[in-house]
Amino acid sequence: MPERAPVLLRVEHLKKVYETAQGRVEAIGDLSFEVRAGELVCIVGPSGAGKTTLLKCIAGLLTPTSGTVELDGVVVTGPPKRMALVFQEYGRSLFPWLTVAANVGLPLRNRRVPRDVRAATVERMLATVGLEGQGGKYPWQLSGGMQQRVAIARAVAYDPEILVMDEPFAAVDAQTRADLEDLVRELWSSLGVTVLFVTHDIDESVYLGERVLVLSSAPTFVQEVVEIDLPAVRDQLGTRADPRFAELRTRVYQQIQIAKRGPAASTKGES
Ligand SMILES: Nc1ncnc2c1ncn2[C@@H]1O[C@H](COP(=O)(O)OP(=O)(O)O)[C@@H](O)[C@H]1O
Numbered sequence: 001m002p003e004r005a006p007v008l009l010r011v012e013h014l015k016k017v018y019e020t021a022q023g024r025v026e027a028i029g030d031l032s033f034e035v036r037a038g039e040l041v042c043i044v045g046p047s048g049a050g051k052t053t054l055l056k057c058i059a060g061l062l063t064p065t066s067g068t069v070e071l072d073g074v075v076v077t078g079p080p081k082r083m084a085l086v087f088q089e090y091g092r093s094l095f096p097w098l099t100v101a102a103n104v105g106l107p108l109r110n111r112r113v114p115r116d117v118r119a120a121t122v123e124r125m126l127a128t129v130g131l132e133g134q135g136g137k138y139p140w141q142l143s144g145g146m147q148q149r150v151a152i153a154r155a156v157a158y159d160p161e162i163l164v165m166d167e168p169f170a171a172v173d174a175q176t177r178a179d180l181e182d183l184v185r186e187l188w189s190s191l192g193v194t195v196l197f198v199t200h201d202i203d204e205s206v207y208l209g210e211r212v213l214v215l216s217s218a219p220t221f222v223q224e225v226v227e228i229d230l231p232a233v234r235d236q237l238g239t240r241a242d243p244r245f246a247e248l249r250t251r252v253y254q255q256i257q258i259a260k261r262g263p264a265a266s267t268k269g270e271s
């Protein structure tokens with residue numbers, strides 16, 4: 001039997017309470033899970049379930065109230081160097097005054113990668129995400145889906161060990177979304193990068209993931225882990241027509257329904 005890859009990300013008894021003028025908001029109750037190197041894990045949960053809060057804790061942008069996030073065995077206390085983030089609001093994540101190439105090259109520049117190496121990497125990354133020859137344009141000259149490709153190219157340009165995505169395709173149309181989902185699967189298999197992908201879309205989580213963690217509503221815990229035993233090579237038509245896909249999406253759907261009814265309902269069972 002092949003040895004399992006080492007744990008890359010470990011979230012242990014994470015809890016996050018926001019203290020606001022209106023009182024305490026317990027966003028994350030008690031959350032524990034692991035992601036192994038090279039996995040593609042999806043996290044799905046109802047709106048307000050604390051998904052973004054979780055990712056901000058993982059990315060070192062928020063300090064947990066208690067519990068820990070470890071990357072490579074080191075407790076995360078600030079933005080980890082080898083973690084890349086892609087958020088839903090691509091419009092706000094790209095600099096409008098920089099060309100596409102300059103946007104993609106920015107993290108490399110910040111890491112003092114020499115100019116010629118940088119230019120070559122940017123070209124390669126743009127080609128990887130299907131934007132060859134678009135480097136001279138400005139983000140606002142591109143469609144939403146293309147802008148999100150730029151954000152993805154920038155995220156993978158400096159060879160992160162983990163790519164963390166927060167509902168990255170929620171704001172694009174269905175066809176573009178399907179193409180971008182396939183891009184994520186492609187990058188994952190070609191680059192060998194670990195991916196943690198958060199979505200509220202059940203079908204998307206099943207189509208993309210090797211495992212789906214279903215979150216309860218806030219205060220959040222991991223309600224269910226669904227292993228996605230679909231073939232590794234997936235395609236939008238074939239995979240979605242697979243009876244196993246239907247079974248898995250039903251399973252995730254049922255868990256989300258339980259999550260939406262809240263903890264009281266989930267202990268009463270399925271009567
Ligand atoms: N900065 C904040 N201050 C206070 N409450 C917040 C803040 N950010 C999020 N929340 C609350 O925490 C809960 C979880 O929010 P969020 O992590 O954005 O969920 P999701 O991404 O799953 O929709 C919600 O009730 C939300 O209103």
Ligand SMILES: [Mg+2]
Nearest residue numbers: 051052053167
């Ligand atoms: Mg969110």
